[in-house]
Amino acid sequence: MKRGKAAGLDSITSEHLQFSHPLLPCVLAMLFNCMMRLDHVPPSFGKSYTVPLLRGGISPHSKSVTVDDFRGIAISPVLSKVLEHCILVRYENLFKTNDNQFGFKKRSGCSHAIYAFRCITEHYTSAGSTVNICALDLSKAFDKMNHHGLFTKLMEKRIGLPSNLLVLLEKWFSLSTTCVKWRNIFSTWFNISCGIRKGGVLSYLFAIYIDSSVMWTWMLCPVYLR
Numbered sequence: 001m002k003r004g005k006a007a008g009l010d011s012i013t014s015e016h017l018q019f020s021h022p023l024l025p026c027v028l029a030m031l032f033n034c035m036m037r038l039d040h041v042p043p044s045f046g047k048s049y050t051v052p053l054l055r056g057g058i059s060p061h062s063k064s065v066t067v068d069d070f071r072g073i074a075i076s077p078v079l080s081k082v083l084e085h086c087i088l089v090r091y092e093n094l095f096k097t098n099d100n101q102f103g104f105k106k107r108s109g110c111s112h113a114i115y116a117f118r119c120i121t122e123h124y125t126s127a128g129s130t131v132n133i134c135a136l137d138l139s140k141a142f143d144k145m146n147h148h149g150l151f152t153k154l155m156e157k158r159i160g161l162p163s164n165l166l167v168l169l170e171k172w173f174s175l176s177t178t179c180v181k182w183r184n185i186f187s188t189w190f191n192i193s194c195g196i197r198k199g200g201v202l203s204y205l206f207a208i209y210i211d212s213s214v215m216w217t218w219m220l221c222p223v224y225l226r
Contacts, residue, residue: 001081009047017078032083039167045080046175048197049186074178074197084202087165094159095204097211104207141205143195147173150209152220158207169202 001014017024035041052070088095097105102113124131151170154161178190196203 006075013079041172048074048076049181050177097207104204
């Protein structure tokens with residue numbers, strides 16, 4: 001975990017864990033194993049606060065700023081992030097998506113999708129063929145992810161996710177609450193009934209949610225061909 005990150009509501013940072021007693025990893029391992037066996041998630045693991053940040057290239061002095069000019073970053077408890085990292089490392093081989101999907105993957109992004117798109121387009125146009133392109137606007141899709149749709153995806157046989165981990169994730173999502181922090185002022189708490197926390201380690205689950213095994217060739221960034 002990177003240092004210098006904001007602390008959660010409990011004021012614990014990654015530095016506290018990295019410079020703690022060597023016995024702490026054993027204690028956390030016992031805690032996480034008990035959570036898996038008992039299907040229990042502490043309520044504090046579901047609490048976060050959201051910090052609104054201006055999108056890149058937007059200055060608060062250049063125009064009238066609206067809500068759409070901000071993006072929210074959720075600051076979760078450090079201990080919950082440790083558990084997320086453990087899940088990612090332990091079950092990374094189960095969270096595989098289509099090769100034509102470039103988002104939310106290690107060493108992959110928009111530049112790779114654009115390169116693949118240009119290569120495919122140039123291949124067909126160089127032979128005198130035409131290429132029909134359909135662009136989908138996925139803006140705010142991250143915030144509208146249906147939790148039950150995600151769990152249905154994770155229950156598919158091709159993924160093979162253990163049932164105890166699926167139950168743990170379901171209870172974890174059901175406890176998700178947040179508030180908005182503006183400077184030193186916090187808003188009232190509200191439940192997160194859809195979407196996934198931006199800035200969270202488990203945000204890669206969004207890639208599984210939109211991944212499909214049907215004949216459509218999806219490119220998360222920015223288009224698909226037909």
